[in-house]
Amino acid sequence: MMFDPQVIIDKLPEIGSGLFVTLWLWIAGVLGGVIAGFIVATARRFGGLAVNAVLGAVVEVLRGTPFLIQIFLLYYGGPFVGLMLDPIPCGLIGLSVYSAAYYSEVFRAGYASVPVGHVEAAECLGMTRLQTISRIQIPEMALIVLPPSVNLAIILLKESAVLSIITVPELTATVSAIGSQQYAFLEAIFVLAVTYWIIVELTDRLGRQAEKRLSRLRFSKA
Amino acid sequence: MTLKLFTLLLEAALSTLGISLVSIAIGFVIAMLLSAGMQSGKSIYILPARLFISFFRGVPLLVQLLLIYTLLPVIGINVPGIVAAIVGLSLCTAAYQAENLRGGFEGVPRGLIEAADVAGFSATQTFLRIRAPIALRLTFPALVNEAIMILKSSSLVSVVGIIELTKMAQDLASSTYLPLPIFASAALIYFVINSVIALLGRYAEKSLKGATA
Numbered sequence: 001m002m003f004d005p006q007v008i009i010d011k012l013p014e015i016g017s018g019l020f021v022t023l024w025l026w027i028a029g030v031l032g033g034v035i036a037g038f039i040v041a042t043a044r045r046f047g048g049l050a051v052n053a054v055l056g057a058v059v060e061v062l063r064g065t066p067f068l069i070q071i072f073l074l075y076y077g078g079p080f081v082g083l084m085l086d087p088i089p090c091g092l093i094g095l096s097v098y099s100a101a102y103y104s105e106v107f108r109a110g111y112a113s114v115p116v117g118h119v120e121a122a123e124c125l126g127m128t129r130l131q132t133i134s135r136i137q138i139p140e141m142a143l144i145v146l147p148p149s150v151n152l153a154i155i156l157l158k159e160s161a162v163l164s165i166i167t168v169p170e171l172t173a174t175v176s177a178i179g180s181q182q183y184a185f186l187e188a189i190f191v192l193a194v195t196y197w198i199i200v201e202l203t204d205r206l207g208r209q210a211e212k213r214l215s216r217l218r219f220s221k222a
Numbered sequence: 223m224t225l226k227l228f229t230l231l232l233e234a235a236l237s238t239l240g241i242s243l244v245s246i247a248i249g250f251v252i253a254m255l256l257s258a259g260m261q262s263g264k265s266i267y268i269l270p271a272r273l274f275i276s277f278f279r280g281v282p283l284l285v286q287l288l289l290i291y292t293l294l295p296v297i298g299i300n301v302p303g304i305v306a307a308i309v310g311l312s313l314c315t316a317a318y319q320a321e322n323l324r325g326g327f328e329g330v331p332r333g334l335i336e337a338a339d340v341a342g343f344s345a346t347q348t349f350l351r352i353r354a355p356i357a358l359r360l361t362f363p364a365l366v367n368e369a370i371m372i373l374k375s376s377s378l379v380s381v382v383g384i385i386e387l388t389k390m391a392q393d394l395a396s397s398t399y400l401p402l403p404i405f406a407s408a409a410l411i412y413f414v415i416n417s418v419i420a421l422l423g424r425y426a427e428k429s430l431k432g433a434t435a
Contacts, residue, residue: 064370064413066377068388069405076395077402161282165381172284185292192285193277200280 007184008191015191018174023199025092025170026160030153032096037103044104045111046129055104062101067159070094075166091163091170099156106148110141143214150207154200161196171195227394228407234390235411241304241386242373245311249372250365252312253319260324271320278317283375286310291382307379315372322364326357359430366423370416377412387411 008015040059044052062070071094078085085093114137122132164173172192179188256274259267278286287310294301301309330353338348380389391408395401 060417061409061413064374064416065409066374066388066412068377068380069391069409069412072388072392072395072401073405073409077405080402158282161284162378164284172282176288179292186296189285189289189292193281193289196282196285197277197280201276 003186003190004184005187007178007182007187011178011182014174014178015171018169018171019195021088021169021174022157022160022171025088025095025163025168026153026157028092029095029099029160030156032092033099033103033152033156034149036096036100037105038107040100040104041107041111042133044108059101059104062098063105067094067098068162068165070098071162071166087163087166087168090166091160091168095156095160095163098159099152102152102155103149106145106152107141109148110145111137113144114140143211146211146214147207150203150210153207154203157199157203158196227398227400227404230394231387231390231404231407231411234385235387235415237385238373238376238387238412239415241308241311241379241384242369242376245308245315245376246365246369246372248308248312249315249319252316253323256316256320257323257327260320261327275317275320278314279321283310283314284378284381286314287378287382303383307376307382307384311372311376311379314375315368318368318371319361319365322361322368323357325364326359326361327353329360330356362427362430363423366419366427369419369423373416373419374412 040055044055047055071090074083074094075085075087075090078090118136118140119132122136127135160170161172163170164176167173175188175192179185256271259271262268281289287307290306290310291303294306334352334356335348338352343351376386377388380386380392383389385393387408391404395404398404
């Protein structure tokens with residue numbers, strides 16, 4: 001089998017649309033996960049023992065089972081409890097819920113890293129809980145939370161390839177379909193590997209730059 | 223959902239466990255080689271090791287599996303699916319384990335290495351008696367995490383036809399029209415296995431600490 005770049009060039013529009021779906025699903029999934037994860041971590045910290053225990057158990061189950069199984073459960077099992085989802089919404093919900101579990105752990109560690117003294121000082125100054133969270137805890141944990149958040153985002157980009165299995169028309173699904181229609185397996189795999197690799201490396205680099213900038217900002221203020 | 227179906231899932235879980243454990247072990251050996259390459263200080267070893275790690279961490283495992291399944295037959299190597307699955311998982315986990323090992327070796331206090339030098343240890347002795355044991359202890363929790371990740375990732379080899387827990391669940395779900403209980407049971411089995419690994423890991427970590435402290 002010879003490598004024929006023409007196949008890739010001919011199919012660039014389709015590859016582009018697959019890439020587009022991958023990118024927006026990924027960004028939306030990460031945003032959904034960050035927001036839900038932050039809410040879960042905050043609820044676990046301030047919501048009392050029962051809330052902490054229940055949410056903790058849910059997080060453990062989500063982290064202890066494969067993403068593929070969760071997606072199958074949602075996609076094929078959902079209709080049996082009246083939850084009919086098209087592949088894309090199913091993928092988006094699945095990705096958000098899965099990432100929320102991991103992001104909640106990142107934020108939990110972030111909360112734990114803020115010195116108790118700072119929180120107590122804020123209370124002494126008469127700050128409300130909301131003010132303490134938004135003015136003391138979030139800014140202080142930002143630097144701690146950033147590196148694992150970027151790592152997690154990278155993991156989620158790669159997990160999003162799994163959505164091809166429930167026929168979400170993202171990059172992996174589109175490109176492998178082209179590969180089998182055209183008998184161009186080599187070219188398809190090449191496109192997939194290189195595209196994901198580039199996005200991952202770029203994200204990694206952006207993350208490291210953001211980290212540098214954030215730490216400069218923080219220490220220049222101090 | 224009958225007991226018979228659940229038993230079938232449990233049997234398939236054994237393949238999941240087997241594939242994962244073998245891959246983790248092979249991955250560990252490759253990771254040691256990669257980490258030795260990274261520490262050699264010679265760019266002919268460092269560059270390929272870096273490229274390997276960057277590639278296998280930067281490309282989705284699903285794509286890696288497709289790559290191995292597609293390419294091995296193309297270059298004339300016909301291996302059974304199970305071998306290809308293990309190769310894919312091993313190479314992927316090797317990249318992650320190599321990164322963990324690098325962190326572990328960096329965490330070995332310099333003073334201990336200098337002390338070994340002063341005590342007249344050769345480089346090999348220092349490696350075997352000081353650096354490797356300490357680095358391994360430091361990376362042990364990460365290794366347990368990686369085992370759990372691989373156990374979960376092994377669900378992807380279902381895509382290429384290996385009958386393990388996920389593939390069995392898929393087959394049963396489509397033949398019985400009971401996707402909800404079957405996938406929920408599969409999830410439960412994964413969760414229980416992972417929890418047991420995590421518990422054993424924590425226990426081993428404690429006794430490891432006791433032994434070296």
